[in-house]
Amino acid sequence: MLADLLSESYAADLEESWENERTATPVRAFAVRLHETGCSLRETTTILAELGVERSHGAVWNWVHRLADNGCDSPTAKPSRVAVDETAVKIDGEWSWLYAAIDLETKLILDVALFGRHGTDPAAAFLHQLKEKHDLSEATFLVDQFGYRTALSRLGLSGQVNYTERNLIEKWFHTLTMRIDRFHNSWVGSRSSVCKWLEQFMHYYNRQRPHQALDGKAPIEEVQN
Template sequence: MNTRNRTPSRYVYYGLHLYFSGLSLRKTSERLSYCIKRNHVTIWNWIQKYQPKIIKTKQRRICEFIVDETLLKVGSEYTWLWVAIDAKSKEILSLSISKERNMFVAERFLSNIVRDYGKHPVSTDGGTWYPMACQFLKLEHHLHSSYEKNLIERTMQYIKDRTESFDDYFPCRLKNCKLKHVKNWLNLFVDYHNNEIKHIK
């Protein structure tokens, strides 16, 4: 009787990481072979099963959104990364990237979070684009407490440390890139990050 040899999840994550970083299926298979041998068809099947756009679980109870943004370098360009985390669980609730930073982008980011998790108070660092966006969406807004500031800054630095190495090893060389590979990689990162938090708990 044949028994299927299941691939450990850490290797699946690593294979997805390599693929979403911009490598082809065959190149991903070659890089992964240093750890475990899997052909490009197997990796293609992992990609089909993984849904990088889904990073939320609506069953989660949210007390408030802690929101911030930071500047990232992607290839030769800079882009804004928007992050929302839950104050209680410390999980990343949402990520978004944009070429601009203004009230309209902030409003769109917050409206997507409200759509997924409902209305909750919003804590920010005092950026002028947040109060008007919250007022438009009828969300309670306040500035970060020292605890919230520390929490979001550590999360942002954690993300930046990993995106910097991502850009070092997999720089974007496409002109007018739509950043789809970056979004996929970030969603994979969030999925892995949140699962690690749940595992620790």
């Protein structure tokens, strides 16, 4: 059976996320990973059907969101250099701003957050959220505009304007955009559903996606070494 073939390749701690489900957990984990890595819901259900598991688009969608609700946060990190930036995203026809921060050494996405506008105040709010989750006592932030310098100063954090080394965060935004554009020009749904999707994508990027600069390892493996 498909469940038996996949049983050795999923994290056992996912079991609690899917209690009382009739589909075996390894199959659900496999379907979620297919969707994370670029398959549409239709493509995912087609692959499952080819493997003998008939499930609806709605079932797969529910699995994705249930895992996002119960997924692990990024591990606490103590980065030395952090790139932070924001990009505009459209949700149901309205623009929002997605902030993200990445550890330049481990390539770990430290956090993401959505705001209705951009500027010093949202940047400070995002950095405060980041400071609550990670040890930033020795971190230097690489930014691309002086507005961030004001936000960093408010929180007692160190930063410098850098247009070269910080391009890793821009590459991550590009990866994210490619994943979104695979299906839609913009998100369709509520802000909360977008936040859940972003959490799931961050979980996939940090824990499952191999990174060329890390010799094929996921960022979480670099953090735990």
